[in-house]
Amino acid sequence: MLYRGCRILLTLSAGTRWAPRVWPQLRGVCMASTRASPAVFRWEEEHYEDGMKWKFLEHRGPYFAPPYEPLPDDVSFYYDGKPVKLSPGAEEVATFYGKMLDHEYTTKEAFQKNFFADWREQMTNEERKLIKHLHKCEFSEIHKYFFEKNEARKALPKEEKQKLKEETNKIQEEYGYCILDGHREKIGNFKIEPPGLFRGRGDHPKMGMLKLRIMPEDVIINCSKESKVPDPPPGHKWKEVRCDNTVTWLASWTENIQSSIKYIMLNPSSKxxxxxxxxxxxxxxxxxxxxxxxxxxxxxxxxxxxxxxxxxxxxxxxxxxxxxxxxxxxxxxxxxxxxxxxxxxxxxxxxxxxxxxxxxxxxxxxxxxxxxxxxxxxxxxxxxxxxxxxxxxxxxxxxxxxxxxxxxILNKHLQDLMDGLTAKVFRTYNASITLQNQLKELTNGEDNVAAKILSYNRANRAVALLCNHQRAPPKTFEKSMQNLQTKIDAKEQQLKEAKKELKSAKAEHKARKSEKSKKEMEKKKKQVARIEEQLMKLKLQATDKEENKQIALGTSKLNYLDPRITVAWCKKYGVPIEKIYNKTQREKFAWAIDMTSENFEF
DNA sequence: GTAGGGACTTGGTTCAACATTA
DNA sequence: TAATGTTGAACCAAGTCCCTAC
The missing domain is CATH 3.90.15.10 (Topoisomerase I; Chain A, domain 3)
Structure with missing residues (x-):
């Protein structure tokens, strides 16, 4: 059995590329393949006791939401037709609602009721005395202000945008990574959730409630004793600094809507x-x-x-x-x-x-x-x-x-049937085995890559259907479908013409039998073949799109399908992995890409 | 058994970046 | 080059499952 923390030392021999990134317990399974990697990793001999997740953890702490910027004087909130200058606290909450004015949420009774109740709590006594009914509140100037601000940001010149992007990158560099057992790992969500109005899904009784601003005083930091404890923002203190290496989170706080705990954790690409x-x-x-x-x-x-x-x-x-x-x-x-x-x-x-x-x-x-x-x-x-x-x-x-x-009761029973078995394992198992079976059934080795990808998507779709992963049809769906159809029509017309040209070239050659006429005919032949392939590609694309209208493939791909099935399939049928997994997905499934041969069976 | 807290995975929507088209 | 469409990333809500105290 492979175990955590066994020593792996990889060296480069002549002719190999960078060695694969290897996790300790995958030793032996993945040594065969190589893949581009920025560094050769050496995993020290580590012994993790039971339940221990790490030995050393150091990070910069979470990144806090920017403070509230009051509205400029020419932007007013109106009550009962009269402009009212709100106190900063009340004004901030008003902007949360104003920003959402064009959202369906604000038409819902529960949302309005919850918002208004929580908003009133943030008001001063005078404001509370004055503002008694939501329907007398006028947020449209606020809405307009933020809308225009957003538009202005979008219309910024290239250089300005570049500057902003660089700033974002700087923050990502500084706060977005931690050191865990000697390795720099990417953090998943290093930003504290900003305040706003709670957007519960479906018929949520708490929708519209005020999600309070999280301060450093609310945040628990988790890091190792030997590490440098992150500095809280100037003038502030952490709620607590603890060292608990039996958990994987770096920071946590309790949110006020459901009083549940929120965590800052690592990115899926992490070990x-x-x-x-x-x-x-x-x-x-x-x-x-x-x-x-x-x-x-x-x-x-x-x-x-x-x-x-x-x-x-x-x-x-x-x-x-x-x-x-x-x-x-x-x-x-x-x-x-x-x-x-x-x-x-x-x-x-x-x-x-x-x-x-x-x-x-x-x-x-x-x-x-x-x-x-x-x-x-x-x-x-x-x-x-x-x-x-x-x-x-x-x-x-x-x-x-x-x-x-x-x-x-159910899970206790399942535990007796198999160690580690719970109800959700069935979902994972059935999803993965369905993918594997569907791929076997649908893939035709003779197909070109585009057709194979369609087969893959169909197999993926079968899983999404099983798991009931739905999505709202994209707003632009009908239109983009139409566009695609227009393209197909044009391509068909083009094909028709190319065939006509081929026909006359053939006739020409029959009559002349010259080297030149032969060349011309060959050229036309190739052209027809090329257009035919293009047309087929477009048609496949259209089929794929139509079948995908209300089905979300991402969730199953990310959470239910053993990536090794996909990697093996790609290798077996010569489909580049980039056609199936995008960059993020390849990072998340790096372990599978490294270790899987085309013979893998789930 | 049950209530509640805690940690972690799963999930759809939204927003921003990128690509393509007009 | 602006407008539009497409894709990927960010966001954060909503599940699962485990543990503890009674």
Whole structure:
């Protein structure tokens, strides 16, 4: 077994390029390949005790949001038609609302109500006495001011923009990296979230509430004892400086909306995150080995005498077959009303003994994570159908479907079936195995690269569909589809003409049989072939786009698909990895790109 | 078993940068 | 060169799962 922290020393031999960046526990698997890397890394012999994530951690602390800049005098807020100069605190909150005026949020009652209540808390006594109704408030000048400011920024001359960019880069350089066990690692989110109005998704009861400004006094710093503790901004102090090497965060604070903790953590390209990711897929691969036993077991459990067991078995069947999320309980009234498998309610499913020629159909209709609708009609086994009927007996629509089950019970059971198994592993496993199977099915080795990429995207799409990863169709979708069609039409016309020219060149050659006429004919032939290829590329592009309209591929690519499947596929079929993974994705999956051969099997 | 806190992953939207077209 | 379309990165909300205290 490979282990953390074994020594790796890479040297360059003549003829090789830079050695690959290698993580300790990947030793032996990845030595074969090389890839461009800015440096040769040497990992010292490190022994990490149980639960220890690092030995040395040093960083600059978080980057704070810029302070509030008051509005210029010629920009006014109006109440009941009269201009009112607000106190800085109240004015800042007013600008949060004013900026959002053209957003749908501000039309929602809950948003308005929450905003107004929190805004009034920031007002002075006099302001509170005066400003009593939101509908008498006029933010349009504020809105206009920020809109124009934004436009002006966009219209800045090149040099000015360049200057701004350099400043951003400087901040990134200074705050965006840390030193972890001797290596400079990129931080994911080094900026503290600026104050604003909370934008909860779906029907969130807290939307519009004021997200307070975070001060250094709210922030806990985590770094090692031997490191230089980051300086708080002048005149300020940290809430606490601690040294906890059993966690991976560099800084944290508690936000005021849900009083949950927010963290500053490393970028996915870091060793720490990469190792965890790799581990995740290894767990999913272990599930592959036992999944048939587990499936056999839950089928048996459908007939158990214990109601609890039956519910557990049916829920697990859904999680396995439909890739549903676990479905933790949520505090009522604190968040949008969304559910996952274990928290499904009677009202979320409909049973049809027969539907559209199929038997035992279950219709799911509920809001899942991020209030994304899950709608699906699924034929199920007779036993499942009977059980569901039983679970629903004598219940109200708003009652829990699985009243004897929760995620903790389910996960405890799964832990007994396989070490490290939890509900979400099924999603990872089913997503990855689907990709692998679809790629096998859809890829044609004879195809050109463009067609292979379409096949890949189709396989990716099958996974996104399984996981219900949706997106709002892009605003420009119809138009860009039209543009593409125009291009296709033009290309077809071009092809028609080229074919005509070829035909006459052929006739010409038949008549003359000269070297020159032959050359001319060959030239036309090549031209036709070229245009045909271009046309096919465009058509593939159009198909791809159409099929992608409402489906988001990114989430599965980033979180569910074992990158080694993709890397192996690229190698096997000669598709450059850059065609599938962009720069960020290649950085995140560097471990997989390094270690995977074309023979990899998930 | 259950409530609540804590750490970490997953997720869609928005914004900015880049590429292409008019 | 400006306008427009496309892609990638940033953002931060919303999940999962684990642990502890009762």
């Amino acid at each position: 720490l995150k990469g190792e965890k990711d790799w581990q995740k897929y290894e767990t999913a691969r272990r599930l592959k080995g036992v999944v048939s036993d587990i499936r056999a077991q839950y089928r048996v459990d459908w007939k158990s005498r214990e109601m609890k067991k039956r519910q557990r078995a049916v829920a697990l069947y859904f999680i396995d077959k439909l890739a549903l999320r676990a479905g933790n309980e949520k505090e009522e009234g604190e968040t949008a009303d969304t559910v996952g498998c274990c928290s499904l309610r009677v009202e979320h499913i409909q049973l049809y003994p027969e539907l559209d020629g199929q038997q035992y159909v279950v219709e799911f209709d509920f809001l899942g994570k991020d209030s994304i609708r899950y709608y699906n009609k699924v034929p199920v086994e007779k036993e499942v159908f009977k059980n569901l009927k039983l679970f629903m007996e004598n219940k109200n629509p708003e009652d829990d479907l699985f009243d004897r089950l929760n995620t903790s």
